[in-house]
Amino acid sequence: MCLGIPGEVIEILADRPDLAKVDVSGVKRAINIGLLEGEDVAPGDWVLIHVGFALSKIDEAEARAAMEFLESIGKAYEDEMAALAASRIEE
């Protein structure tokens, strides 16, 4: 739950500019980007995601390092990814 998961922004949802579709290790889900208001989040950006919300923009190298770290910790990461995969926040 406290894990920050890096995701790549694929698109900003047209009818909901506070939501973005992201790719996290191949899992594509909608997340909320409202906390990054004013930071011009765009496709191709990397963000650190906590419980369905992007909390900070990061660069690709940091995203890769964060993902390697997460993969190294095992079960906690698998549980977080399973929870993310089950999430459907968009209407």
Add this chain to the structure above:
Amino acid sequence: MRFVDEFRDAEKARALASKIAGLCAPGRRYKFMEVCGGHTHTIYKHGLEDYLPEQVQLVHGPGCPVCVIPMGRVDDAIHIARQPDVLMTSFGDMMRVPGSGGNFFDSNAEGTSIRMVYSPLDSLKLARQNPDRQVVFMAIGFETTAPSTAMTVLRAAAEGLENFSVFCNHVTIIPAIKAILDSPDLRLDGFIGPGHVSTVIGCRPYEFIAAQYGKPVVVAGFEPLDILQSIYMLMLQLHEGRSVVENQYSRVVPWQGNPVALRVINQTMQLRPYFEWRGLGFISHSALRIRDSYAAFDAEARFPVPGVRVADPKACQCGEVLKGVLKPWECKVFGTACTPETPIGTCMVSPEGACAAYYNFGRFNRQRVQEVTIG
């Protein structure tokens, strides 16, 4: 070293460790607290204590949000879940936290509906889909997750949802650190500051630790080298007689935090006069409740909440572990009566808990660390 995972850049780690050793004053011992459970996880997973000179000891702090929820709040949640038509949701970590009459799974076996969700927004969606149910999100976490709850409350208000509320258990890290600093049990030389919490609150809130208590603070990232680098920065400050707040994790943590996140927390939540933390007891102004202007979304205003304080099981020493006074394996029930499969205390439930992290990864250096602790 034979059980230690060789991580990327192990050579760099050894080089940092030797720089740390070079800063140790003869005969002096150094104790640093890593506040965040994510850091504890990295330390045990990679056996970082084995890289450090014996004079440098790491102490695990209270930064595991599931771990600090007292039993009484679990009972309160179950009481709310038993009200007619309630559908309760929480994060997966919360499901196995024991209350006085069992955990959420036990409660569901007796008829409640408590579901795990990934995001508070998943709860909001359940509320839209189930207009005949009262959906209650049990919110837990430090400032890392509080903005998500706040944004969800704002969204519920914007949509005019009448069947969604939050059982708010958000806690704030600064008062807990202050409680530890004021506790006579532990003498610390500095703090490895939490990474993700600081993404929200920034680095400034730690300044009192350096200014008033004279202890250095270094906000750190989660990789093994981040943590070793932070320890080196702490040692360097001590060596040079300085105590300031430094940001090792500036690639993610802005000095001023996330202003939008702070604004929405403040808009929807207010400080409680006091809140009980497991193991640390009642701490003033250490937790958040839903602000009166959003009372329609406050489960504590909508449902009866018994609020009965429940003492931890006698055998459980989570409190001492959370304060950093005991190492996990020094607890009497660690690994015997209390395991991740059948946890007695919260520190064994969450993967961020010191006991679970040590149980899963940490068998390699017990003897050495015991010598350091006792010796």
